[in-house]
Amino acid sequence: MTPDMVVSLAERGIYTILIVVGPLLLIALFVGLTVAIFQATTQIQEQTLAFIPKIVAVFVGIVILGPWMLQRMIEFTVSIFNNISQVVG
Numbered sequence: 001m002t003p004d005m006v007v008s009l010a011e012r013g014i015y016t017i018l019i020v021v022g023p024l025l026l027i028a029l030f031v032g033l034t035v036a037i038f039q040a041t042t043q044i045q046e047q048t049l050a051f052i053p054k055i056v057a058v059f060v061g062i063v064i065l066g067p068w069m070l071q072r073m074i075e076f077t078v079s080i081f082n083n084i085s086q087v088v089g
Contacts, residue, residue: 001087009080009087016076020069024061031057 035050062069080087 005086012076012079016072020072023065024058027057027061028054 031054032050035053039045039049
């Protein structure tokens with residue numbers, strides 16, 4: 001296994017992670033920003049108010065995007081298993 005193969009495998013792994021969790025992070029960011037604006041305009045200073053909507057939104061995102069996320073992870077895993085002879089030696 002050459003250093004180039006290790007770097008390529010790590011690069012594909014990080015790219016897959018970013019693609020899979022990116023939409024969930026964007027959902028949490030948007031909901032958090034919306035709740036923060038709501039809290040600022042109404043002057044509600046309850047800190048736990050920000051967590052519940054984000055948790056619910058991310059859960060809904062997982063339910064909706066879950067099959068797509070799972071498919072991306074399976075494709076990455078299958079590609080690793082198909083190239084295991086090159087990785088091991």
